Amino acid sequence: MSDYWQGKAAVVTGAARGQGASIARMLLQQGAHVYAMDWLGAADPAWAALRAAAGEHAAKLSCLELDVSAPESWDTLAQQITAAAEPLLGLVNNAGITGPRNTVTKASLQEWERVLRVNLTGAFLGINRLAPLMPKGASIVNISSTVGMTGYYSAAYSTSKWALRGLSKSASIELAAAGIRVNCVCPGVVDTEMIRSNAALYQALQSIIPMQQMASADQIAEVLLFLLGPTSSYVTGADIAVDGGVTSGGTYWPIGRSLGVV
Numbered sequence: 001m002s003d004y005w006q007g008k009a010a011v012v013t014g015a016a017r018g019q020g021a022s023i024a025r026m027l028l029q030q031g032a033h034v035y036a037m038d039w040l041g042a043a044d045p046a047w048a049a050l051r052a053a054a055g056e057h058a059a060k061l062s063c064l065e066l067d068v069s070a071p072e073s074w075d076t077l078a079q080q081i082t083a084a085a086e087p088l089l090g091l092v093n094n095a096g097i098t099g100p101r102n103t104v105t106k107a108s109l110q111e112w113e114r115v116l117r118v119n120l121t122g123a124f125l126g127i128n129r130l131a132p133l134m135p136k137g138a139s140i141v142n143i144s145s146t147v148g149m150t151g152y153y154s155a156a157y158s159t160s161k162w163a164l165r166g167l168s169k170s171a172s173i174e175l176a177a178a179g180i181r182v183n184c185v186c187p188g189v190v191d192t193e194m195i196r197s198n199a200a201l202y203q204a205l206q207s208i209i210p211m212q213q214m215a216s217a218d219q220i221a222e223v224l225l226f227l228l229g230p231t232s233s234y235v236t237g238a239d240i241a242v243d244g245g246v247t248s249g250g251t252y253w254p255i256g257r258s259l260g261v262v
């Protein structure tokens, strides 16, 4: 294990559970001070599970019950980071919601605005408020989705994930001169509460994955750890699918299967 993260700080949003909790735990294990931001209430068992997973590193875990879509949340966080005076080397804009997954003509304006506000504006605010605090060598990763690379019926969610890729590219251009990298990770189907909460969808999603299994949250977090750290020092403005082959083969894999070819 390198000592790269010792004495350094990182912010992870949506960190109480799922993929956010995985990358928070991995960063803690690497020695980072992790600001874990999530809007779940303090009594939610996810927070206790995250603290337990932090184990001997729990003293370096700051749990912050904050909504990413509220500008004040980021102001509060920026003040804490400035006061702590540790270099902020990582930001993972991971918090996301699906909303009711309605199509364009069925989605309400309220659903549209809520999903975009959390998934897209939350990441914008994170970069807008924290990038000025980040030193050369820092890395920002935004969590998009394979549905930010392909068409998907859930209009607000898919649009928010496509837009996150645009935001990442704009930020990567602006921040390159400061030595700050910005990338997008596009997970495919990840076995977390986000899809477990919809049993029919959970079942149907199994049929589009050439690798024939969903990702674990840790499998996504391993890629995040690479993108946050120095071994990816020349990677910026990239969209990296971590999807078991969904975007490359998700259309023809089920067809090949039905024809008995693969």
Ligand code: NAD
Pocket: 013, 014, 015, 016, 017, 018, 019, 020, 037, 038, 039, 040, 066, 067, 068, 069, 094, 095, 096, 097, 118, 122, 143, 144, 145, 146, 186, 187, 188, 189, 190, 191, 192, 193, 194, 195
């Ligand atoms: P999850 O629902 O388990 O985790 C999302 C976390 O974000 C939760 O802890 C939730 O409380 C938090 N959150 C939501 N809105 C917030 C807000 N406004 N402020 C602060 N925290 C907020 O799901 P997950 O799979 O771990 O999702 C992580 C990211 O990965 C999301 O952006 C999601 O869209 C994306 N993603 C998930 C999948 C999948 O199959 N699970 C696939 C592609 C992309």
